[in-house]
Amino acid sequence: RKEVEQDPGPFNVPEGATVAFNCTYSNSASQSFFWYRQDCRKEPKLLMSVYSSGNEDGRFTAQLNRASQYISLLIRDSKLSDSATYLCVVNINQAGTALIFGKGTTLSVSS
Amino acid sequence: EAGVVQSPRYKIIEKKQPVAFWCNPISGHNTLYWYRQNLGQGPELLIRYENEEAVDDSQLPKDRFSAERLKGVDSTLKIQPAELGDSAVYLCASSLDLGSYNSPLHFGNGTRLTVT
Numbered sequence: 001r002k003e004v005e006q007d008p009g010p011f012n013v014p015e016g017a018t019v020a021f022n023c024t025y026s027n028s029a030s031q032s033f034f035w036y037r038q039d040c041r042k043e044p045k046l047l048m049s050v051y052s053s054g055n056e057d058g059r060f061t062a063q064l065n066r067a068s069q070y071i072s073l074l075i076r077d078s079k080l081s082d083s084a085t086y087l088c089v090v091n092i093n094q095a096g097t098a099l100i101f102g103k104g105t106t107l108s109v110s111s
Numbered sequence: 112e113a114g115v116v117q118s119p120r121y122k123i124i125e126k127k128q129p130v131a132f133w134c135n136p137i138s139g140h141n142t143l144y145w146y147r148q149n150l151g152q153g154p155e156l157l158i159r160y161e162n163e164e165a166v167d168d169s170q171l172p173k174d175r176f177s178a179e180r181l182k183g184v185d186s187t188l189k190i191q192p193a194e195l196g197d198s199a200v201y202l203c204a205s206s207l208d209l210g211s212y213n214s215p216l217h218f219g220n221g222t223r224l225t226v227t
Binding site: 045087 | 151219
């Protein structure tokens with residue numbers, strides 16, 4: 001089992017749709033979790049951190065389920081500008097073997 | 112705040128040639144990372160520095176790759192000799208510390224390497 005797994009997609013949705021991505025991780029000792037966004041031929045940029053209690057930032061909601069070892073990202077009212085690849089990122093342990101990235105989920109929002 | 116700066120942006124070389132990439136992290140960021148990203152994949156860690164010390168280089172192919180971070184600021188990643196399979200985007204990132212919630216990674220815009 002890979003350390004961080006994501007459904008690569010692509011997810012093709014119309015504007016205004018709600019879309020959700022899941023990501024599973026294998027190491028139960030993982031400490032912190034993030035979603036990064038990567039536009040085509042650009043560098044990854046932090047979208048949001050994922051906290052144990054779940055957190056929301058505008059149209060984006062992130063949740064963590066430690067028991068099942070997955071995190072999720074929900075995007076409501078999708079915009080054309082949301083089209084990108086969304087990378088799930090896990091910090092494996094406190095000692096810091098650095099952040100492990102999933103392969104990414106590609107989202108395409110169409111008008 | 113100035114971001115992570117990488118150069119060159121693009122590099123095309125023939126196989127067996129050497130190549131070097133340079134990275135200047137965000138001022139004050141102690142942790143510096145080099146990642147490699149192949150098409151359709153997420154970034155994969157090559158090496159991580161805490162100040163000038165390489166604390167995780169387990170994924171660095173040491174027969175041909177080398178890196179240094181003199182004075183704990185700028186870093187250079189070198190490949191010698193390059194192989195066709197080294198074609199990828201090489202991303203440098205920095206953070207205040209070990210990528211905790213208070214210290215996310217900030218990436219440079221990468222060096223796109225093509226080995227012919």
